[in-house]
Amino acid sequence: MAAENQCCKVETQEHIAAYLENRELVRELQPLTCDARLVEQVASNYIIVKRMLGHLPWQDQMICKSVCKMWCDAVQALQRELQGPVDFVYEVVEDVDSGMLKSSGSFSKEPMAVIVFTNFGGFCKMGNCTLMSPRPCTPACSEVHWMLDFLDQELCFPKDCDLIVRASYLCYMPLASSPSSAYTINRDMMTTTLPFICGIYIPKIPNVQYEVVNIKTNSDMKMDFFDVVDRISSTRTFKGILVFVTDKYMLNSIDDITFLNHFKKVQPETPYALGGCIIEDTMFDRRDLSFFINNVNTDVLHRDAFISENVVSVCMFTVPKAQEAQDSGSGCNCNFEMFSLIIESSDWPKPKILSAIKEFAENIDHFEHSVVFKLSCIGRDERHDFEQKSFRTHFPSTPLIGCYGNGELGVNHPPRPEPKPKPSANTVKRQKRLIAELGLMYSYSTVFVYMGWGKIVKPAKT
Incomplete structure (x- = not known):
């Protein structure tokens, strides 16, 4: 099992790290011999640039926006064109340290939210860098990586927009046209113990914000939930809420759920969607990912290990309030x-x-x-x-x-x-x-x- 080997955190790509740290990146590379005039013509042609940038992941497009105004316009045009969600599944093999990411599309637009669902087998799964596709490191290293850490780096980093939900049984039904449709979970697969990781990649939507609060204890409820909801409700309208309650915070009585009525208190006239369930664990903070990696090398992996200590995770999707949107000239209809x-x-x-x-x-x-x-x-x-x-x-x-x-x-x-x-x-x-x-x-x-x-x-x- 991969967990018996040393687990290594996936390294941040050096050009992304340099961009975030606002420092110059010096690379010892042999430049290609080509016509400088031709390169300049290509780099200044909007149609060519837009087509080239369209093949890059969103993290690289984020950096390309800083090259010049034309490149920034090209990236923004690409972002407007790519609006659909991308469902994905990470195919893992139980007895082999390998995995392959399969999705219904490319991850070339900046994400608003990435919500990952995994069973226990998928939660624990690790893979050899040389056997994973795409490879976490370039060039591939000889280390073992936690697959959920790899997904965070591949899809989300440097944004904090992913929520990992760990549950015993999962639902997954992509469209028939999706390359991941073969992994649709039916009732016959419900009792399987095979590792399974699936998720949905929701691109950035104009005027829509996604925010997650993780509540660790009841004593943190005011600071981590009520104060946050009050702050958001002062300028924005709640459209939908997803609530994931861990089994450390069992809902046995009406008193246990009264905190969710606060949404109705701050928004009494405007309806909203709400759905949730009791699950085993959630992870949103990258400190939780690092905690797992640091401990998996020394502790025995079992079902109660490496919990995040979250008792409730609340995902909130909001849009600007009508008056504020009108004042900004954007209108209140966010579609x-x-x-x-x-x-x-x-x-x-x-x-x-x-x-x-x-x-x-x-x-x-x-x-x-x-x-x-x-x-x-x-x-x-x-x-x-x-x-x-x-x-x-x-x-x-x-x-x-x-x-x-x-x-x-x-x-x-x-x-x-x-x-x-x-x-x-x-x-x-x-x-x-x-x-x-x-x-x-x-x-x-x-x-x-x-x-x-x-x-x-x-x-x-x-």
């Missing part, structure tokens, strides 16, 4: 929306599930670019394939990703009619209904969170 749907009970028959998904699809705008997060209870594994296929029927161009947990959080946006209580309901069911009426905590349920941006290709019926 970005998020919606959420709760399949509330394990005893819902399939026709009722299908009807709820169809109603949801008819009552929301469909966007040119979209992704859906599926956050479900592991007790619904028998409905796994049915729910995914039903959602795909009504959202044929939307990749689906997510995980299974042991308790779900959500709100219905747009709202749905409240179910009438059964006269014969016992005390336990009445307590569960009381919690559900808050529109936050559920059990044996599935929560879909739809995120869309760009042109509206199919407006809502209502």
Whole structure:
């Protein structure tokens, strides 16, 4: 197993490090002999430059923006053209220190958010630098790298925009046209222990901001959550929230989830999407990645090792408030929306599930670019394939990703009619209904969170 070898952190590429440190980079390279006049003509031709820069990863494009105004304009034009999400899977082999990144597109636009889902096997997986594709180091070193650290370097660095969610069971359903479609997770794969890493790469969207707060203890709640939400709400509107609660912060009562009502307090008139579930661990801070790498060389790897100490991770997607956007002359329409749907009970028959998904699809705008997060209870594994296929029927161009947990959080946006209580309901069911009426905590349920941006290709019926 790779973990038995010394794990080495992936080095930051020297030109990226020099750019971040604002220092000159001197390389001992033999310059190519070519016509300087021809080089100047090529470098000053907007069409040629734009085409060349389009083949570079976003980190290199970030540096190229500093060359001159024309190159900056070319990069900005490329960023406007590449708006769609990229789903990806990192193919890992259980008994071999190798891996290969497969995706539905290129990572050539600056990301807004990269959300990675991994099971325990994928979380622990390491690979030999020479056997990984693409190779973490150039030239390849002889060391072993943690695959999640490699993904952070490849997709996110130097931005802090990735969230790693560790759960026992994952959801992944890319489009049929995606090179990663062969890795779609169906019910038969639910019980597998093979390592699995998948994720969604959401490009930078005009006017939209993504922010994550990690809460370590209840005593940190005010500083790490309430103060942050208050600060954001003073100038921005919440469109959607993803909540990942670790099993160190179990949701056993209404009191455990009242902190999420703060979103409604600061934004009482404007609805928002919300979905989440109880999972095993999250990582957002690069210090957590470094902590894992520093300890894996000395400690025995097991299921309770290397936890980040996060009890709750909250991902917030916001847009400028209408008045502020109008003052800036950009208008308040950011062409970005998020919606959420709760399949509330394990005893819902399939026709009722299908009807709820169809109603949801008819009552929301469909966007040119979209992704859906599926956050479900592991007790619904028998409905796994049915729910995914039903959602795909009504959202044929939307990749689906997510995980299974042991308790779900959500709100219905747009709202749905409240179910009438059964006269014969016992005390336990009445307590569960009381919690559900808050529109936050559920059990044996599935929560879909739809995120869309760009042109509206199919407006809502209502």
